[in-house]
Amino acid sequence: MKKYKKLPKLIVILGPTASGKTELAIQLAKKFSGEIISADSRQIYKGMNIGASKPSKDKGKGYKVEGVPHYLFDVVKPNQSFTVAEYKNLALKAIKNILKKGGVPILVGGTGLYIQAVVDNLKIPKIRPDQKLRKKLEAQIKKSGLEKIYQKLIALDPEAAKFIDPKNPRRIIRALEVILKTKKPFSSQRQKGRLLFDVLEIGLSKPKKNLEKRIEKRLMEQFNQGLVEEAEYLFKKYKKSPVLLSVIGYKEIAEYFQGKTTLQETFDLINKNTQKYAKRQMTWFKKDKKINWIKSRKQAEKMVQKFL
Incomplete structure (x- = not known):
């Protein structure tokens, strides 16, 4: 009889902005020897501290908050491009590092696509950013508005338009970039891979x-x-x-x-x-039936205790 290898455990704390994810994650990390990986598309940028709601770091080397190590803050400058594929690679490295030390990796954030890339092991097209094409699309947005470019995405790949935020120019530009460079729909190039982790997804909801x-x-x-x-x-x-x-x-x-x-x-x-x-974040998360929605820290602690 074939023996199946147990998958390493990963905890995900997600929810809309300002719902209290960071506070909950830090409390859980302290209780269960966890370390935190940010899944926030703004927190990867250097200098965007107040606007991206980065928690204040402790003094000393590395990014620690209340003694808890944090990963994927301050990765690139705001004038540099950063793709979901790059995020996934860095997140997997951080998770591997935490597991190696015997810690519990806790993925925390509100960027649904970042979370999905890790949890579902999405196969993301490795198309390098084309600055010339990006500038052309940015100029079109400036001239005709974001809606016009989003309509272009709907025409070229209606499936991709369903999961890409119509108010996010960076995501729309990236999808169009991949479509125009590969001559294939963006949606068909984002397939789920073999699961890498046994995942507990906890959603923090507020009235x-x-x-x-x-x-x-x-x-x-x-x-x-x-x-x-x-x-x-x-x-x-x-x-x-x-x-x-x-x-x-x-x-x-x-x-x-x-x-x-x-x-x-x-x-x-x-x-x-x-x-x-x-x-829009809640609309995205509600599609995921694997999420366990909670209303209190006690609920979360019980779930994590049982899971680990």
């Missing part, structure tokens, strides 16, 4: 009104911590970086710097766009 209040409260804190000053520094250093101009928080402040909005209007716009983003 709608509660989440709305949490988002607004966090944004108020970000403004008080110096979000506008952080954005000013980043725009001076990286000019009109496509990343900065597409990330909620920074893109609205860019309009404020151009004199198009007042500071209060900027705050309201970031708040509104973040609420919409949280809704």
Whole structure:
């Protein structure tokens, strides 16, 4: 009889922005000897600290928060391209490193595609970024608007358009780039591979009104911590970086710097766009039936205890 090798265990903590994922993950990591891998498409960028809600790191080498090691923060600069394939490779390396030390890897974040890439071992096309083509598509967005480019994606690959955020220019550009370079649909090139881990997915849900209040409260804190000053520094250093101009928080402040909005209007716009983003995140996560939705830390602790 064939003996099957047990898969290493991986815990995933996911949910919409401002739902309290980081706090929960740190508590679980302390209790179960865990180490955290970020699955947030903004936290990989250097300098995007307040706007990406990075937890404050401890003093000393490495990225530790309350003594818990964190991975995949500050990987690239905001003027550098970064693909899902690159994220997956780095995340798998971090997980392997944690397991080797006898720790429990905890993948934490709200970027659904990053999580899926690791959990489902997605086979992602290894197409190098074409800067010339990207600049051409960015110019088209500037001239005709994002909706026009998204319609182009629908026409070329309707299946891909179903899972790509229509408000995320970077994801739309990447999908079109792969389609135009390979002459094949982007959706057909993202197949699930052999499972690498025994996964426990925990979803953190909050009542709608509660989440709305949490988002607004966090944004108020970000403004008080110096979000506008952080954005000013980043725009001076990286000019009109496509990343900065597409990330909620920074893109609205860019309009404020151009004199198009007042500071209060900027705050309201970031708040509104973040609420919409949280809704899109939940739409993505609700499709995944493997997620165990919880309402308290105690629930999560019981699940993890049983799983490990």
